[in-house]
Amino acid sequence: MMRDVAIIGVSQTKFGELWDSSFRDLVAEAGIKAIVDSNIAGEDIEAMYVGNMSSGLFVQQEHIAALISDHTGLNPIPCTRVEAACASGGLALRQGIMAVASGFHDIVISAGVEKMTDVVDATPAIATASDQEWEAQQGAIFPSLYAMIAKRHMYEYGTTREQLAQFSVVNHKNAKYNPNAQFSFETTVDKVINSTMVADPLTLLDCSPVSDGAAAVVLCPAEDAKKYTDTPIYVKASAQASGTMTLHDRKDITTIEATKVASRKAYDMAGVTVKDIDASEVHDCFSINGLLAVEDLGFVEKGKGGIALEEGQTERDGDFPINPSGGLKARGHPLGATGIAQAAEIVWQLRGDCGKRQIDGAEIGMTHNVGGTGGTCAVHIFGRDRN
Amino acid sequence: MMRDVAIIGVSQTKFGELWDSSFRDLVAEAGIKAIVDSNIAGEDIEAMYVGNMSSGLFVQQEHIAALISDHTGLNPIPCTRVEAACASGGLALRQGIMAVASGFHDIVISAGVEKMTDVVDATPAIATASDQEWEAQQGAIFPSLYAMIAKRHMYEYGTTREQLAQFSVVNHKNAKYNPNAQFSFETTVDKVINSTMVADPLTLLDCSPVSDGAAAVVLCPAEDAKKYTDTPIYVKASAQASGTMTLHDRKDITTIEATKVASRKAYDMAGVTVKDIDASEVHDCFSINGLLAVEDLGFVEKGKGGIALEEGQTERDGDFPINPSGGLKARGHPLGATGIAQAAEIVWQLRGDCGKRQIDGAEIGMTHNVGGTGGTCAVHIFGRDRN
Numbered sequence: 019m020m021r022d023v024a025i026i027g028v029s030q031t032k033f034g035e036l037w038d039s040s041f042r043d044l045v046a047e048a049g050i051k052a053i054v055d056s057n058i059a060g061e062d063i064e065a066m067y068v069g070n071m072s073s074g075l076f077v078q079q080e081h082i083a084a085l086i087s088d089h090t091g092l093n094p095i096p097c098t099r100v101e102a103a104c105a106s107g108g109l110a111l112r113q114g115i116m117a118v119a120s121g122f123h124d125i126v127i128s129a130g131v132e133k134m135t136d137v138v139d140a141t142p143a144i145a146t147a148s149d150q151e152w153e154a155q156q157g158a159i160f161p162s163l164y165a166m167i168a169k170r171h172m173y174e175y176g177t178t179r180e181q182l183a184q185f186s187v188v189n190h191k192n193a194k195y196n197p198n199a200q201f202s203f204e205t206t207v208d209k210v211i212n213s214t215m216v217a218d219p220l221t222l223l224d225c226s227p228v229s230d231g232a233a234a235v236v237l238c239p240a241e242d243a244k245k246y247t248d249t250p251i252y253v254k255a256s257a258q259a260s261g262t263m264t265l266h267d268r269k270d271i272t273t274i275e276a277t278k279v280a281s282r283k284a285y286d287m288a289g290v291t292v293k294d295i296d297a298s299e300v301h302d303c304f305s306i307n308g309l310l311a312v313e314d315l316g317f318v319e320k321g322k323g324g325i326a327l328e329e330g331q332t333e334r335d336g337d338f339p340i341n342p343s344g345g346l347k348a349r350g351h352p353l354g355a356t357g358i359a360q361a362a363e364i365v366w367q368l369r370g371d372c373g374k375r376q377i378d379g380a381e382i383g384m385t386h387n388v389g390g391t392g393g394t395c396a397v398h399i400f401g402r403d404r405n
Numbered sequence: 406m407m408r409d410v411a412i413i414g415v416s417q418t419k420f421g422e423l424w425d426s427s428f429r430d431l432v433a434e435a436g437i438k439a440i441v442d443s444n445i446a447g448e449d450i451e452a453m454y455v456g457n458m459s460s461g462l463f464v465q466q467e468h469i470a471a472l473i474s475d476h477t478g479l480n481p482i483p484c485t486r487v488e489a490a491c492a493s494g495g496l497a498l499r500q501g502i503m504a505v506a507s508g509f510h511d512i513v514i515s516a517g518v519e520k521m522t523d524v525v526d527a528t529p530a531i532a533t534a535s536d537q538e539w540e541a542q543q544g545a546i547f548p549s550l551y552a553m554i555a556k557r558h559m560y561e562y563g564t565t566r567e568q569l570a571q572f573s574v575v576n577h578k579n580a581k582y583n584p585n586a587q588f589s590f591e592t593t594v595d596k597v598i599n600s601t602m603v604a605d606p607l608t609l610l611d612c613s614p615v616s617d618g619a620a621a622v623v624l625c626p627a628e629d630a631k632k633y634t635d636t637p638i639y640v641k642a643s644a645q646a647s648g649t650m651t652l653h654d655r656k657d658i659t660t661i662e663a664t665k666v667a668s669r670k671a672y673d674m675a676g677v678t679v680k681d682i683d684a685s686e687v688h689d690c691f692s693i694n695g696l697l698a699v700e701d702l703g704f705v706e707k708g709k710g711g712i713a714l715e716e717g718q719t720e721r722d723g724d725f726p727i728n729p730s731g732g733l734k735a736r737g738h739p740l741g742a743t744g745i746a747q748a749a750e751i752v753w754q755l756r757g758d759c760g761k762r763q764i765d766g767a768e769i770g771m772t773h774n775v776g777g778t779g780g781t782c783a784v785h786i787f788g789r790d791r792n
Contacts, residue, residue: 020407020508071468074461078541080533081458081490084780087647088654094666096645097781098496099488103468109485113500120507121407122643146467154465256509258483260474267475279481393471394484 022240022404023118024250027056028362033231033350034200041077041133042089044232048129048355049090052234057246060090063236064123066097069110069130070354075143077136086129096123103147104303106130107233107357108387108396112256114237124238130358131232140228144353147390149263161225161304163265163391165217168306171272172219174321177309179219181324183210185305186223186347188333193344195375198359200229200350210305224305229350233358235365240404251365254382255287255399261392274307276395277314277386284384284397285316292316295338295399296380297367299360301388302345311386312340315397339377342367357387357396368402409627409791410505411637414443415749420618420737421587428464428520429476431619435516435742436477439621444633447477450623451510453484456497456517457741462530464523473516483510490534491690493517494620494744495774495783499643501624511625517745518619527615531740534777536650548612548691550652550778552604555693558659559606561708564696566606568711570597572692573610573734575720580731582762585746587616587737597692611692616737620745622752627791638752641769642674642786648779661694663782664701664773671771671784672703679703682725682786683767684754686747688775689732698773699727702784726764729754744774744783755789 029051031044039047045068053060068086073079087097100110107130114128134140145154153163171177187207193199210223243250261276262268268275285291292315300315302308309323317338318326326332332340343349343363346356364383366372381403387396416438418431426434432455440447453474460469474484487497494517501515521527532541540550558564574594580586597610630637648663649655655662672678679702687702689695696710704725705713713719719727730736730750733743751770753759768790774783 020506072461074459074530074533075467077537078529078533079537080462080488080530081535081650081777081780083489084647084776085536085650088650088780093648094646094663096499097647098500098645101467101486101488102470112483113485113503116500116503116507116509119407119509120503122503122506142465143461143467146461146465148468149472150464150466258485259481260471260484261480263468263472263475276481389471390468393468393475 023253024240024243026246027236030233036230045131048232048234056236067110069106102394103389105389105394106354129234130355132352132354161217164304177324183207184327185308189345189347193348199344226346226351229352231352255284257283274392280395280397288399297383300386360385410640411627411630413633414623417620423617432518435619435621443623454497456493489781490776492776492781493741516621517742519739519741548604551691564711570594571714572695576732576734580735586731613733613738616739618739642671644670661779667782667784675786684770687773747772
């Protein structure tokens with residue numbers, strides 16, 4: 019980076035089935051909260067990025083960055099939508115970082131939003147994140163694609179149904195203490211396994227929900243950050259990679275190559291190893307993808323993710339705490355908002371603002387945001403210290 | 406900018422109703438041609454941006470940057486889609502420039518693509534570039550919105566129907582010499598005025614067509630450009646602005662504020678005035694928007710655009726040549742590709758590669774790309790000389 023970047027404010031709306039909030043309302047709420055949190059005035063913002071997967075199919079509205087700019091009084095600043103399916107938020111964050119790093123802008127807001135409950139069935143829209151011609155049109159929608167991955171992981175590595183379910187159990191345990199989470203109930207391995215079958219072996223409680231919501235972060239040059247806040251959080255790495263859109267093009271469907279590539283780039287850029295990461299938010303659209311993240315980010319060797327979950331290593335007091343927010347499963351997964359909400363959670367964790375879901379002494383945190391079954395992956399690393 | 410940026414290669418596919426080319430084919434063709442033009446190998450590319458308005462509604466496919474990366478063999482580099490309605494291409498170019506300027510990447514390809522003819526009626530998808538709740542759902546689709554602007558411009562400034570038609574006449578005259586243009590026929594003021602009525606006063610020949618097509622540019626740090634080509638073209642400015650989504654929110658619908666703001670920023674950044682611009686590609690989705698551009702970019706005073714057109718000042722040998730490519734009207738307007746195709750044309754003009762449509766001695770060129778009725782505007786300035 020030509021210039022270091024810091025986060026001076028973050029926000030997240032409540033995630034859930036928000037029947038009383040429109041697309042516009044959600045992003046305005048997130049934006050205003052982030053502005054308040056960063057001690058800036060709205061007119062200080064020089065550019066906005068917004069991550070959103072499919073406002074076209076969900077609310078029949080494209081050109082949403084301009085709409086948001088107009089609706090929130092940001093005109094005439096540059097406002098840009100970024101799309102990469104469920105990784106849209108992570109990429110909007112990355113573009114905001116580049117806008118500051120490049121010297122084009124000083125204060126930039128990166129937001130994410132998705133309004134998914136205005137359609138009768140969200141599945142056809144979500145399926146456009148896979149390859150229509152090779153997957154979606156053949157009926158291979160995401161639960162079935164991830165179910166195939168899970169089956170293969172069980173076959174190759176002896177991963178058990180109980181270990182998979184454990185990912186959801188830990189998420190729900192954390193979400194209980196997150197006031198913005200969609201679900202505040204705890205669950206058990208038995209309850210997960212015995213919930214409604216979706217695509218064998220994945221049941222309802224292995225799957226992230228359909229959600230409405232928005233989130234935002236405010237970025238500025240690292241050297242200016244202390245003007246706005248006593249606790250800036252520094253961007254130590256922003257990395258992104260692409261992988262095959264379809265599962266049949268992969269040598270091994272139990273590994274998401276884009277996660278491996280993006281995370282290794284991020285560790286290099288930040289000058290850290292995976293052992294230095296105190297808190298992570300990973301992309302558990304399905305429990306199996308959370309488990310793959312544990313392996314592909316390098317927390318454990320390939321095949322050992324199930325055992326790590328069983329041993330509680332991803333819990334808040336474990337060796338590598340994951341998804342203190344509740345993750346996609348329990349915080350909710352408004353597609354374009356997720357990557358930004360992950361960053362907001364890590365900022366809160368590094369500031370020490372998380373109350374009962376706080377990971378004690380977290381200094382370095384990571385977000386991992388995946389599009390589709392790994393066509394896109396964005397990994398960001400943040401730190402309390404600038405260097 | 407922290408680091409200057411140059412264009413070392415460009416490309417455009419044929420624009421038109423390309424029944425035999427899929428979305429994937431188009432972008433692959435543009436990408437390969439741009440790589441060849443820039444004397445790089447595919448593996449030199451470190452990141453890709455793609456401008457696209459609505460692959461979700463046109464071809465039921467989101468997550469297209471990953472799809473393109475996969476389909477063209479670019480994996481695992483970061484590939485990002487940018488959307489801002491008909492300004493998507495201009496913004497993809499701008500993000501590519503930032504990616505180089507920020508030091509994140511050296512060689513970056515910015516592409517644009519739209520496949521519009523796979524739907525029976527493109528209008529509902531295009532209408533999502535306006536504000537659904539205040540315009541599209543009330544029946545105010547783009548031809549009618551721009552027709553209102555035209556009527557008001559005629560009322561305020563005495564602009565004539567003939568002057569408006571002249572914009573299309575000049576475009577078609579230029580497109581005749583552009584082998585990639587959708588239309589190669591010339592037309593006359595009489596023929597424009599007497600073509601099928603679309604929305605009074607705009608007739609069919611005032612309106613840009615529904616098109617398929619793609620375009621690409623290859624960017625690198627300015628200091629490296631001569632390694633690849635003897636005729637690099639330098640990015641002198643990249644500016645973007647947002648304006649109101651709806652016409653009813655404007656004090657004056659005959660001015661596109663986002664054009665004014667973005668162009669003034671661009672002139673400042675490039676250290677030029679409008680008089681220094683030798684060749685421009687402007688966003689004439691309708692003839693009236695071309696006329697507004699002549700005024701709002703500052704070539705003439707507000708209200709004098711019609712007279713300037715009548716006097717031939719926008720012709721290739723006029724005072725300020727506009728749309729040597731044929732513009733959106735005659736080159737065609739595959740929405741997300743347009744902003745990139747404009748940049749490709751200016752690069753060809755500045756290189757002196759345009760044959761019969763060449764603007765003699767062009768040293769500095771400009772592109773002007775608008776989303777909706779001016780919710781977004783991107784202006785870029787390019788030069789043969791680095792300084």
